[in-house]
Amino acid sequence: MKTGNYFTDNEDLIACFDRLVPWERIVPLVEGAGADVAETVSTWREILSLAGRYVGNDVASRAAKVDELGVIREGGRVDMNEPLKENLRGLAALGLAGPSIPREYGGGGLPFTVSAIFFEVISRACASTQVQHAFYTAPAALIHRFGSEDQRRRYLPRLARGELMGAVAMTEPQAGSDVGALTTAATQEGDHWCLRGRKQFISAGSGDFVIVLARCVPASRGLDGLGLFIADRRIDGNENYAVERAEHKNVIRASPTCALSFDGTRAELLGPAGDGWKEILTFMNESRVGVGIQGLGIAQAAFEAARAYGAQRVQMGRPIREHPLVAEMLLDMETTIAGLRALILEAAVLQDRVLFAKDERASRELRELTPLVKWYGAEEVIGVCRRALQLHGGYGVVTEYEVERHLRDSLILPIYEGTSQIQSLMAVKDLMKATLARPRSLVGRGPSHVLAAASFDGQAGRDYAAARGALVRTLRGLVAGLARRRGLDFVRSKRELSEEEQGPFLLHAERLTESLAHLHVARVLCEQARRLPERRHLAERGARRARLVAERNARAIGSGDGGVFERIAAWRSDRTP
Numbered sequence: 001m002k003t004g005n006y007f008t009d010n011e012d013l014i015a016c017f018d019r020l021v022p023w024e025r026i027v028p029l030v031e032g033a034g035a036d037v038a039e040t041v042s043t044w045r046e047i048l049s050l051a052g053r054y055v056g057n058d059v060a061s062r063a064a065k066v067d068e069l070g071v072i073r074e075g076g077r078v079d080m081n082e083p084l085k086e087n088l089r090g091l092a093a094l095g096l097a098g099p100s101i102p103r104e105y106g107g108g109g110l111p112f113t114v115s116a117i118f119f120e121v122i123s124r125a126c127a128s129t130q131v132q133h134a135f136y137t138a139p140a141a142l143i144h145r146f147g148s149e150d151q152r153r154r155y156l157p158r159l160a161r162g163e164l165m166g167a168v169a170m171t172e173p174q175a176g177s178d179v180g181a182l183t184t185a186a187t188q189e190g191d192h193w194c195l196r197g198r199k200q201f202i203s204a205g206s207g208d209f210v211i212v213l214a215r216c217v218p219a220s221r222g223l224d225g226l227g228l229f230i231a232d233r234r235i236d237g238n239e240n241y242a243v244e245r246a247e248h249k250n251v252i253r254a255s256p257t258c259a260l261s262f263d264g265t266r267a268e269l270l271g272p273a274g275d276g277w278k279e280i281l282t283f284m285n286e287s288r289v290g291v292g293i294q295g296l297g298i299a300q301a302a303f304e305a306a307r308a309y310g311a312q313r314v315q316m317g318r319p320i321r322e323h324p325l326v327a328e329m330l331l332d333m334e335t336t337i338a339g340l341r342a343l344i345l346e347a348a349v350l351q352d353r354v355l356f357a358k359d360e361r362a363s364r365e366l367r368e369l370t371p372l373v374k375w376y377g378a379e380e381v382i383g384v385c386r387r388a389l390q391l392h393g394g395y396g397v398v399t400e401y402e403v404e405r406h407l408r409d410s411l412i413l414p415i416y417e418g419t420s421q422i423q424s425l426m427a428v429k430d431l432m433k434a435t436l437a438r439p440r441s442l443v444g445r446g447p448s449h450v451l452a453a454a455s456f457d458g459q460a461g462r463d464y465a466a467a468r469g470a471l472v473r474t475l476r477g478l479v480a481g482l483a484r485r486r487g488l489d490f491v492r493s494k495r496e497l498s499e500e501e502q503g504p505f506l507l508h509a510e511r512l513t514e515s516l517a518h519l520h521v522a523r524v525l526c527e528q529a530r531r532l533p534e535r536r537h538l539a540e541r542g543a544r545r546a547r548l549v550a551e552r553n554a555r556a557i558g559s560g561d562g563g564v565f566e567r568i569a570a571w572r573s574d575r576t577p
């Protein structure tokens with residue numbers, strides 16, 4: 001694997017940091033109105049440079065070994081392997097265990113925009129390390145947001161020093177995407193709470209404590225009546241819950257993904273009983289952007305390998321990158337990565353405006369972007385890794401070349417923190433709501449204010465407008481279908497749609513999401529090119545792709561349901577006795 005400084009050697013990332021991120025907006029939010037923007041940004045740049053050097057040399061050099069050793073399972077004990085622990089110790093020694101934990105609790109106090117760059121850099125080196133590292137900051141964010149001052153003081157400083165690692169447990173064997181089906185129960189017994197139940201697929205589940213989403217209001221159902229609870233792994237030297245096993249898996253192999261069992265586990269409430277779903281959603285939205293960032297780092301690693309190999313491998317008398325098919329693969333990868341980075345940085349800046357200034361408008365825009373960042377950062381990144389492996393020919397499947405690891409690791413991205421299908425449903429339900437609230441937008445630039453407000457000059461601008469036009473036409477077709485089946489009054493009535501009425505939107509949710517994500521990517525790349533004209537080619541490629549994707553999806557959606565609903569009806573009647 002190529003080593004070096006993973007921050008300063010990445011030209012696109014440095015261009016974004018130095019010339020595109022609106023620091024003049026972020027610095028005052030984080031450091032106060034009088035803060036010196038240039039000085040603060042220079043400090044943050046130094047921190048990232050220090051991190052980039054350590055990660056790009058030490059962590060990157062150990063990544064293959066970390067992956068090869070996987071999870072340690074000895075005498076029923078589940079643990080991280082030694083090189084992975086060394087990575088985490090090294091990061092902690094540099095003061096980088098909890099970059100976003102507030103300074104008053106011993107953390108780095110960095111804005112999300114800066115930590116996002118740091119997380120990208122670690123993911124590029126070693127996805128397993130990045131996942132484990134995330135379980136200093138993820139539980140810390142929940143405890144900081146919803147915990148009492150006493151809970152903050154007990155957990156945050158040790159998380160910030162990397163002395164404790166937590167986990168966050170929602171999923172259960174029967175409750176995956178359907179979180180509301182969870183059955184782990186929390187009951188109050190004397191002065192404390194007790195947990196009973198099982199959790200499945202818990203990242204870093206072999207750590208020191210876990211934050212558990214459990215049902216705490218008796219007879220509640222679905223997403224109501226849940227609460228968050230902190231359970232320490234050991235109390236007075238005794239196991240407080242069981243780490244039953246770590247799954248054997250082929251993605252992020254060294255991150256222990258654990259099954260946990262609670263049987264009278266002593267726990268303390270985090271935030272009000274009954275607010276668990278609302279609380280965990282704040283975490284999930286952040287970690288969905290986090291998965292996009294992880295995807296970005298993995299894609300960058302795969303691209304670096306492919307770029308170097310494409311220049312060096314000679315076939316038929318020339319480096320393979322000079323064959324048009326290979327050249328196009330490289331350009332596609334570059335466009336995807338620059339587009340994803342631009343989208344993530346926009347989301348990160350919005351996140352800082354939400355976190356530090358409770359900015360409502362930023363919160364609405366972030367809600368629109370979050371499932372798209374997650375979807376694009378998963379599905380498109382798999383495409384990048386797949387092409388990087390293909391570009392290596394036979395060497396692509398040889399472990400020494402490491403692109404096979406990047407492809408394997410990329411396969412987790414569309415699964416955790418809400419699958420790609422769940423992200424699509426979220427994005428499209430919001431889009432449907434906005435469309436039915438303002439059907440008139442369908443004779444204009446469409447229901448998304450952000451997409452509608454953007455317009456650009458030149459070929460990129462024409463392609464962007466054509467892509468948006470294809471999406472709006474598609475939505476018009478779907479709404480017209482609804483009006484045909486239910487009558488126009490129905491569309492005007494603004495009542496909630498039944499599942500059956502939503503059917504065509506849900507069937508095509510992933511196509512609509514793909515078009516939306518590409519449109520936003522084209523928009524951010526065009527906005528960047530307006531500020532930095534040398535990025536015009538990237539913007540043109542992004543906009544061209546957005547148009548091609550939106551037109552393809554418009555045709556697919558316009559061609560009907562392909563017999564899907566008929567088959568569902570048949571399966572349903574099979575189930576009915």
Ligand SMILES: Cc1cc2nc3c(=O)[nH]c(=O)nc-3n(C[C@H](O)[C@H](O)[C@H](O)COP(=O)(O)OP(=O)(O)OC[C@H]3O[C@@H](n4cnc5c(N)ncnc54)[C@H](O)[C@@H]3O)c2cc1C
Nearest residue numbers: 168169170171176177201202203257415416417418419421
């Ligand atoms: C390595 C790893 C780490 C993880 N870490 C954590 C963690 O730290 N904490 C935690 O709580 N969980 C964690 N998870 C769990 C993860 O979030 C779930 O696996 C994920 O939410 C999907 O749930 P499931 O596996 O039960 O799949 P299911 O929900 O059963 O889904 C199966 C398939 O059906 C599709 N599907 C389901 N419902 C619908 C629908 N309504 N419409 C369309 N398609 C649908 C899904 O997209 C998927 O393709 C982790 C999982 C893995 C593999």
